[in-house]
Amino acid sequence: MNTTTHSWRGMIYGFIGMACFSLTAPFTKLALTGFSPYFITVGRVSLAGLLAALILYLRGEALPQRVYWKRLILVTLGVSIGFPLSLGIALTHSDASHAGIVLAILPLLTSVLGTWFYHESHGKAFWLLALSGCLSVLGYIFWNSGIKLVASDLWLLVAAISAAIAYSAGAGLTRSIGGVNTICWAMVFMLPLSIPAALYLLWVTLPFTAVPASAIAAFIYLALISQLLGFVPWYAGLSLGGIARVSQVQLLQTFLTLFASAIFLNESVEWHSWLVATLVVAQVYLARRLS
Secondary structure, rough: HHHHHHHHHHHHHHHHHOOOOOHHHHHHHHHHHOHHHHHHHHHHHHHHHHHHHHHHHHHHHOOOHHHHHHHHHHHHHHHHHHHHHHHHHHHOOOOOHHHHHHHHHHHHHHHHHHHHHOOOOHHHHHEEEEHHHHHHHHHHHHHHHHHOOOHHHHHHHHHHHHHHHHHHHHHHHHHHHHHHHHHHHHHHHHHHHHHHHHHHHHHHHHOOHOOOOHHHHHHHHHHHHHHHHOHHHHHHHHHHOOHHHHHOOOOOOOOHHHHHHHHOOOOOOOHHHHHHHHHHHHHHHHHHOOO
C-alpha cells in the first residue's frame, strides 16, 4: 500500500475517532447531573477496563514487553486520570460548548509532542496553518471572556495537555503493538486503582433514585466509547497518517461539540461561534493540502 493510501486511510480513521470524542464534553456535562467528576473519572475507567480485559482475553493477547510499559503508563495516566478528571472538574463551572472551544488547542499540542517524540517533519506552511487555527479559536475565547482565563479554562488546559501526551505516546505504541492492544492494556493497567475507588464512590452515591436516566446513559457512553472504543480508530489514524497531520482533524471536534451541546444540553451557540468554525475548517483543509 502506497504512502498516499496510508495517509488517506489515516485521515478517515482519525475522523471516526474524532467524531466519537466530540460527544465527550456534552455527555460529561450530562453525567454531572447525577454523578461527581471523581466517580465519573474512575467509574468510566473501571467499566472500560473490564471490557478491555475481556477483549484482550478473547484475542489471546499476552502482556506487552516491558520496553513498552513506560509509554503505556503515559497513555494510562493521560486518558484515565488527567483528561477525564480535569474535564469533569472544569465542566462543573463551565458550559460544554465553551470546553469544546478551549480544547481546540489539543491538535497543536499533539502535533508538537508528536514531532518531539518521533521526529516528524513538516513544512512551515503546515505549522503556520496549524498555529493559526488554534489562535483563531483562542482569540474567540479571549474575546468572549474579556481577555482573561478563569479556573475552568486552566483545568481544560490540563485536560488538553494530558490528552496530547496520551495521543502521542499511544500513536507510537500503535505501530508496535496495535491500536486495540494499546488502549486496552492502558485501561487494564489502571484497574487495580480504578475499581476500588469506583466501588467506594459508588457506595457514597447510593441510592440512585435521584440520578437522571440521561446521566446514566451519558456515563455509559463515556465509559465504552470515549474511554475505549473511540481510541481504536483514532490511534490507527495517527499511526497511518502521521501524528501531526491527522491530529489536525481534531480541530473539527470543536464544532461537532458545539452542535452536540446545542442539541443535548440546549446551550446557546452564537453565530460568531459558527463563523469561527468555518474559518478553522478552512485552515484544517489548507494544512492538509500543503502538508
